[in-house]
Amino acid sequence: MMHFAWPWMAVFLPLPWLAGRVLPPAPPQGGALFLPFAASVASAGVTGFRATPRARVLLFALVWLLLVGAAMRPQWLGEPQPVPTTGRRLMMAVDASGSMAEQDMAGGATRLQVVQTVAGEFIRHRSGDQLGLILFGSQPYLQAPLTTDLDTVGQFLREAVIGVAGQQTAIGDAVGLALKRLQAHRDAAGPQDKMVLILLTDGGNDAGLMDPIPAAKMAAAAGLRIYTIGVGAPVEQGAFGPSGNTGLDEATLQTMAQITGGAYFRATDATALQAVYRHIDQLEPASGETQWVRPSSEWFAWPLALALLLSVGVVLMRERS
Incomplete structure (x- = not known):
């Protein structure tokens, strides 16, 4: 549709x-x-x-009308396009170590497969936030930087491969990388947004340069809130000893969440993990619904060019009179 950006210019x-x-x-x-x-x-x-002469008066009037019309900045407005708002900066750190290949979740799926399915649904509902993804094992790697393109982040999560970052678990280094990326984005965008890290693992810290507790203290000092999630089958005592995810360091994960003002959750199957993400959605609601804008293209050059061409006729008429 046609729109005039400066309609008040019509007073001239x-x-x-x-x-x-x-x-x-x-x-x-x-x-x-x-x-x-x-x-x-x-x-x-x-x-x-x-x-x-009447013809010259009409030509003068037409030229002036076109000039005023150009000054009113005619624009063509396109179809509304969604533009998400950005309020929270949320980073997900997902354990991709070798133990995530364990098939102790419901339905015989691996731990990582369940995380990919449930976390992917969580990502799709974070409209309005900037979201990034870290995969960590022996070392952490930034898989997706902070972005409002949630579809791309979800795709990177679905393409994650067990062992891509090593077989061990560097929880502290994953927190350090998340804090570094979030702080760098804060310096560029301003300190008004909230920083959140969701860390999901099935083990304890057995690799990396930084211990999880000091890393959590650094995160708390920088204003980063951490939600930790422990995945894997619950530990049960059987005739041959304990079974389930015995390698999970729940005490450390609980302490990390407590230091930063977050929370710790235990997810033993897909249903429990879905409940965890629903709870996080309530604690950290998405920043807002998608806003809409209309792309516009300037059309003032057309009446301006036509006025210039008609002014040539004014000159010719004056020369003949």
């Missing part, structure tokens, strides 16, 4: 008529520069302006 439409009615005629002046329009108005005055 009667300006030539008012100038001819109010201003006295300018005295004739000699000079090297000849302006056909100004010369005809100045030499004829009000009476002369009325006596100007």
Whole structure:
């Protein structure tokens, strides 16, 4: 649809008529520069302006109308396009170590497969947030930087492969990398947004340079809240000893969450993991619904160019008169 960005410029439409009615005629002046329009108005005055040939008056009026129309900035508005708001910066750190290949979740799926399915649904519902993804094992790797393109983040999560970052678990280094990326984005965007890290693992810290507790203290000092999730089958005592995910360091994960003001959750199957993400959605609601804007293209050049072409006709008419 057509739209005028500066419609108030229309007040200048009667300006030539008012100038001819109010201003006295300018005295004739000699000079090297000849302006056909100004010369005809100045030499004829009000009476002369009325006596100007009808065709030339209409041409003058059309040129002025086009000039005012160009000054009103005509624009063509396209179809509304979604533009997500950005309030929270949320980083997900997902354990991709070798133990995530264990098939102790419901349905015989591996731990990572369940995480990919449930976390992917969580990502799709974070409209309005900037979200990033870290995969960690023996070392952490930034798989997706902070972005509002949630579909791409979900795709990177679905393409995660067990062991891609090593077989061990560097929880502290994963927190350090998440904090580094979030702080770098805060410096660029301003300190008004909230920073959240969701760390999901099935083991304890057995690799990396940084211990999880000091890393959590650094995160708390920087304003980063950490939600930790422990995955894997629950530990049960059987005739041959304990079974289930015995390698999970729940005490460390609980302490990390407590230090940063977050929370710790235990997910033993897909249903429990879905409940965890619903709970996090309640604790950290998405920043807002998608806003809509209309892309616009400027059209002022068309009436301006037409006015320039018609002014040539004004000059020709003046030369012939």
